[in-house]
Amino acid sequence: MKKIIISGVLGRMGQVLQRAIQNDPGLVIVAGIDAHPEKALPGQIDFPLYQSATELATEFADTADVVIDFSHHSVVPELLNVCVEKNLPVVVATTGLDEDTKGMLAVAAQVIPVFVSANMSLGINVLLKALQAISPALEPDFNIEIIEKHHNQKKDAPSGTALLLADGINDSLTKPKTYVYGRHGLELSNPLDEMGIHAVRGGTIPGEHTVLYAGPDEIIELTHTALSRDIFANGALKAALFLAKQPPGLYAMADLLDAKETN
Known part of the structure; x- marks a missing residue:
């Protein structure tokens, strides 16, 4: 059972990702991060929800195998810092990253596995x-x-x-x-x-x-x-399962495709 944290869990892609994970018996969501937790509907989630990565780092006592990020470019630096602190592999599917954040990806990849792609399809x-x-x-x-x-x-x-x-x-x-x-x-x-x-x-x-x-x-x-957003969720999950097995480094879809060709 792979334990997953979703950053941006209440956004469009976060909700698509929730459904994809709930339909896979080998996956479970153990926590979610969203800047607007008030958007959660009654009964919508059955896992702990945190307003920021820092709040999760402070309060989350469980373990996880990987973080998948479909959030907003402004919160990615904070998430990277927490993932490094907690030794969590992270899939960054958020777009619009500035050059400073891209630099942070490379620095974080020296400590943890980091997968980044502008498109998870x-x-x-x-x-x-x-x-x-x-x-x-x-x-x-x-x-x-x-x-x-x-x-x-x-x-x-x-x-x-x-x-x-x-x-x-x-x-x-x-x-x-x-x-x-x-x-x-x-x-x-x-x-x-x-x-x-x-x-x-x-x-x-x-x-x-x-x-x-x-x-x-x-x-x-x-x-x-793209006929639906499901393709991005499915790609992100494939990336997460791939990343959970990797040593620290910066990975992209080309690495995942190459791994599929050799298997």
Whole structure:
């Protein structure tokens, strides 16, 4: 039985994660963290709920195998400090992390296992591997553009996943491209050394990402569509089970996919 702590347990993804864990007899939630515990409905949770990671560190007497974080970027530094203090492996699925927090991830990974990904979908990360395989051959002649679509409640733009894909493509190129966030103006040249990243927000779209390669007289499009948030919860749980077996270090979806290929 793997014991899990959820950070951001009352948020959209936290609730999806709760349901996924409750449907797996090999998993149990032993505690939750949420900045707004007053949002919990009567009978909604059957585990201790804490308002912050610091409060959990002070009051939580049980043990856990791993923490899964779907919270807000502002609380991740505090969570990392507590995980290091309590020697808890942590899966960070929260997006919008600033450079200081990203630096903290690397420091924490010297002490505990840390798994971080801007998107927990296995499909997105397989798509990323495909993009890295084809982009070098298309680099000399094709414009590359990314279009991402999300629901109208999403706060950050572009999405963390769009940046994950863009960074992954750039890592595979001879000369990384300059990001252009949307395009406007009357005298645009749209050179090959730019990569346009475009954000659409509306309705209840769970998430759609298209990478478009436009060359002379031909177009290639690769699209991933999230039909529900369950895919992110399932990916996070796979990451948590993988991470619980690892030594201290910084891990990503590529490590999980590589482990699946060797098993």
